Amino acid sequence: MKPAAFDYHAPRTVEEAVALLATHGEEARILAGGQSLVPTMAFRMARPGVLVDINRIPDLAFLRAEDGILRIGALTRHAAFEKPVAPGPVGALLARVARHIAHAPIRQRGTFCGSLAHADPASEWCATTLALSGTLMVAGPDGQRAVAAEDWFQGVFTTAIAPGEMLAEVRLPLLGPDWRCGFAEFARRAGDFALAMAVVALRLDAGRVAEARIALGGIGGRPELAPDAAAALIGQLPRDAAQSSAERAAAGCDPQDDIHAPADYRRDLVRVMVRRAIEDAIAA
Amino acid sequence: MSRHVVTFTVNGVAQRVEVEARSTLADTLRESCGLTGTHLGCEHGVCGACTVLVNDIPTRACLMFAVQADGAAIRTVEGLAAPDGTLNALQQAFQDHHGLQCGFCTPGFLMLSTWLLERDEVLSEATLREALASNICRCTGYQGIVEAVRSAARKAGRWAE
Numbered sequence: 001m002k003p004a005a006f007d008y009h010a011p012r013t014v015e016e017a018v019a020l021l022a023t024h025g026e027e028a029r030i031l032a033g034g035q036s037l038v039p040t041m042a043f044r045m046a047r048p049g050v051l052v053d054i055n056r057i058p059d060l061a062f063l064r065a066e067d068g069i070l071r072i073g074a075l076t077r078h079a080a081f082e083k084p085v086a087p088g089p090v091g092a093l094l095a096r097v098a099r100h101i102a103h104a105p106i107r108q109r110g111t112f113c114g115s116l117a118h119a120d121p122a123s124e125w126c127a128t129t130l131a132l133s134g135t136l137m138v139a140g141p142d143g144q145r146a147v148a149a150e151d152w153f154q155g156v157f158t159t160a161i162a163p164g165e166m167l168a169e170v171r172l173p174l175l176g177p178d179w180r181c182g183f184a185e186f187a188r189r190a191g192d193f194a195l196a197m198a199v200v201a202l203r204l205d206a207g208r209v210a211e212a213r214i215a216l217g218g219i220g221g222r223p224e225l226a227p228d229a230a231a232a233l234i235g236q237l238p239r240d241a242a243q244s245s246a247e248r249a250a251a252g253c254d255p256q257d258d259i260h261a262p263a264d265y266r267r268d269l270v271r272v273m274v275r276r277a278i279e280d281a282i283a284a
Numbered sequence: 285m286s287r288h289v290v291t292f293t294v295n296g297v298a299q300r301v302e303v304e305a306r307s308t309l310a311d312t313l314r315e316s317c318g319l320t321g322t323h324l325g326c327e328h329g330v331c332g333a334c335t336v337l338v339n340d341i342p343t344r345a346c347l348m349f350a351v352q353a354d355g356a357a358i359r360t361v362e363g364l365a366a367p368d369g370t371l372n373a374l375q376q377a378f379q380d381h382h383g384l385q386c387g388f389c390t391p392g393f394l395m396l397s398t399w400l401l402e403r404d405e406v407l408s409e410a411t412l413r414e415a416l417a418s419n420i421c422r423c424t425g426y427q428g429i430v431e432a433v434r435s436a437a438r439k440a441g442r443w444a445e
Contacts, residue, residue, distance in 0.1 A: 001326075001327035001328065002306065002308075002311075002327075003306045003308075004306065005285040005304065005305070005306050006285070006286075006305055006306055007285065007286040007305060008286050008288065008305035008349070008351050010351075010352075031352075034347050034348060034349075034352075035329060035344075035347055038308075038328075038329070038346075038347040038348075038349075039328035039329050039330075039347065042327050042328045042346070043328065051305070051349075053351075053352060055352060103332075103415075103417060103418035104342065104396075104414075104415050104418050105332065105335060105341075105342040105343060105344055105396065105418055106329065106344070106418075108341045108342060108343070109341070109343060109344075109347070109348070189417075190414060190417050191417060191418070
């Protein structure tokens with residue numbers, strides 16, 4: 001239960017951090033909040049030879065709303081979202097989601113961007129970023145590039161990040177007042193990893209759904225969109241269409257059996273979580 | 285396998301230690317600083333026994349490397365009682381309400397609760413129970429812990445009736 005030996009670097013700029021990644025290649029890992037990486041190192045499931053600690057890079061410590069975009073720097077902790085960070089449906093959604101992430105001390109240290117970089121299938125922020133069509137800003141030797149959330153998640157703990165790159169920022173659109181956002185998850189105990197979760201974003205026009213996005217998490221190797229379930233809402237009153245949308249989400253997902261739950265149980269949970277997330281959006 | 289000289293304060297006392305990069309803050313407090321009040325249970329961030337305050341933030345000391353704490357102000361369970369051993373109000377509440385059995389988890393619960401009582405928010409039954417769920421008591425003596433912190437919060441004027 002002690003991590004294997006490694007070399008430690010604490011750069012002061014993103015450029016220095018990227019240069020360290022270039023120098024050390026696959027041996028190097030970024031250390032931000034450490035709430036997922038350090039346990040895997042304690043178990044020696046991860047044995048990085050070099051840790052690049054980004055906690056002393058002041059340029060990554062930001063969280064601000066700018067031109068309708070919420071810009072989340074790599075050092076923004078989960079706890080920063082416990083109270084709405086911006087007026088409107090997205091700030092309120094993030095506050096409701098944040099309460100479900102692990103426990104209070106973990107939320108004080110773990111970071112939003114770290115969750116996206118780690119890409120745990122049961123990460124609340126991953127499903128949320130997918131539902132909101134977020135953009136991930138990746139820093140590398142040639143500067144920054146943008147990756148759409150839909151292209152980010154490639155499998156269990158696997159993302160579109162390339163060797164030598166680091167996630168510097170996530171951008172979320174601050175949806176307008178005609179949007180409603182909702183969240184629901186099921187975990188056996190408070191703070192546990194969810195067995196299933198759903199995040200929905202609905203744009204309403206005269207009470208009917210004009211646009212809809214639904215993301216599911218915790219059920220497979222990566223968070224995924226449920227386009228059929230979202231399509232079932234279009235043109236409908238969300239309350240009336242919630243159940244049929246939920247049925248489509250359950251029919252369209254492909255949960256896996258594991259030691260925590262059989263696939264059929266997870267499919268049932270998806271049905272209930274999608275319905276509850278839509279109800280949460282309406283109530284919000 | 286880098287080694288680092290790290291300076292920080294623990295309970296107001298300056299410390300200068302030389303550590304391997306992989307030394308956790310918890311191991312460093314225990315082995316380099318001789319402060320064995322911070323206990324290690326699971327060593328992977330689940331049980332909360334090693335909770336200390338780093339710059340007033342509750343932190344799993346098993347999930348932070350000591351080298352990361354360079355320049356920080358750390359508080360541990362050793363800093364709670366008065367120098368003559370008189371328990372502080374929270375510790376006294378734990379004793380009065382049977383908030384400990386074997387005592388192994390107690391330092392973590394005390395530091396977590398210290399933070400809860402210092403925050404700018406009043407506690408309610410729901411928020412208290414949710415926050416205390418952060419840590420594990422393997423004796424399952426949770427009820428006494430809840431009662432102890434509730435009592436301390438009431439006395440400190442931080443309880444929402």
